[in-house]
Amino acid sequence: MYATLFVLGFRRFSAYRTAAIAGAITNCVFGLIRSAVLIAVVGTAGGALAGYDRLTAATYVWLGQALVASVNLFTWDELARRIRTGDIAVDLARPADPMLSYLAADLGRAAFTLLPRGLPQLAIGALVTGVALPRTAAPYALGLASVALATAVSFACRWLVNLSAFWLLDLRGPMTLYLVLSNVLCGLVVPVHWFPGWLAAIAAATPFPSMLQAPIDVLMGRSGWQTLAVQALWLAGLLAAGRAGFALGARRLVIQGG
Template sequence: MYATLFVLGFRRWSAYRAAALGGAFTNCVFGLIRSAVMAAVVAGAGGALAGYDATTSATYVWLGQALIGPVQLFTWTELAQRIRTGDIAIDLARPADPLLSYLAADLGRAAFSLLPRGLPPMAVGLLATGLALPHAVAPYALGLASVVLAAALSFACRWLVNLSAFWLLDLRGPMTLYLVLSGVLCGLVVPVHWFPGWLAALAAATPFPSMLQAPIDVLMGRAGAQAVLLQLLWLIGLLALGRAGFALGARKLVVQGG
C-alpha cells in the first residue's frame, strides 16, 4: 500500500513538469548569485575558509541548489488545511497510518524532483564554476541514502509544524518561524561549518543540519556513515514525536457531524 502511495506521489508531481523546470531555472539563477557571493567571501578570507576554497564552496552551493526541491526546504501546509476544513476525518477513517501514508507520498514527490530539479543546477555549476566531487563510488552510494533520509527528515519536521493546526488553526505564524530557523540552521544560507561556535552548537542541537549540510558533506566526501547514522536517529525520534502529536491532536479533533 505504501509503495503504491509512493508511486502516486511521484505521478502526482510529474504532472507539473513545466513548474519543475521553472523551479530548476530559478535554482540555477540563484546558484550563480550565491556561488559568486561565496567566492568573494572565500577570497576575502585569504582563499580558504573552514576547509572551503573557491571550488569547494561553489560545489556546496550547487549541491544545495540541487537538493532544495527534493528535500523540500520550503512551506507545506496540506495537512494543516485538511485539519482546518475537517477533511482529516477522512484520513482517520482510512485503514492506513496517516503519518506513513503522507511520508510515502512525499518521498514519491522527492524522487520525481531529483531529476528535473537536481540535474540542471549541477550541469550549470559544472560549466560555470566547476565542481569538486569525489572520484570514488562510495560517497555517492552513501550520499543517496543521506538524501533520502534528508527528505524524510524534512517531511517529519513539516509534519510537526502542521500538527499545530489542531490547536491554532492558522499556520502562518509557526510556518514562518520554521522557515526562518530551518533555512539558517540547515546550511542553506552559508555552510554550518562557517557558523560561530555558539550558533554551531545551537544548530547541532536541532535536526536542521541533517536536512542539507549532512547530505552535501556526504556527497562531497567530507562526512561518512556517522553523519548518515545521525540522520537516521533524528528521523526515528521525529517520526515517533509526530505519531504521538497526531494521536494527541486527533483526540481533541471535532468536525461538523461528529
C-alpha cells in the first residue's frame, strides 16, 4: 500500500512538467548567484575557509541547489488545510497510518523532483564553475540513502508544524518562523561548518542540518555512516513526536456534521 502511495506521489508531481522546468531554471539562476558569493567569500578568506576551497564551495552550492526542491526546504500546508476544512476525517477513516501515508507520497514527490530539478543543476555547475565530486561509488550510494533520510526528516518537521492547526486558527506565524530557522540552520545560506561556535552548537541541537548539510557532506565524501546514523536518530524521534502529536490532536478534533 505504501509503495503504491509512493508511485502515486511520483505520478502526481510528474503531471506538472512545465512547472518543474521553470523551477529548474530558477534553481540554476540562484545557483549562479550563490556560487559567486561563496567563491568570493573563500577568496577573501585567502583561498580556503573551514575546509572549503573555491571549487568545493561551488560544489556545495550546486549540490544544495540540486537537493533543495527534493528535500523541500519550504513550507507545506496540505495537512493543515485538511484539518481546518474537516477533510482530515477521511484520513482518519482510512485503514492506513495517516503520517506514513503522507510520508510515502512525499518520498514519491521527491523522487520525481530530483530528476528535473536536481541532475540538471549539477550539469550546469560542472560547466560553469566546475564541481569536485568523489570518483568512487561508495559516497554516491551512501549519499542516496542520506538524501532519502533528509527528505523524511524534512517531512517530519513539516508534519509537526502542520499539527499546530489542531490548536491554532492561523499558521502563518509558525510556518514563517519554521521557514526562517530551517533555511538558516540547515546550511542553505552558508555551510554549517562556517558558523561561529555558538551558532554551530545551536544548529547541532536541531534536526535542520540533517536536511541539507548532512547529505551534501556525504555526497562530497566528507562524512559517512556516522552522519546517516545521526539522520536516522532524528527521523525516529521526529516521527515518534509526530505520531504522538497527531493522536493528541485527533482526540480533541470535532468535525461538524458527524
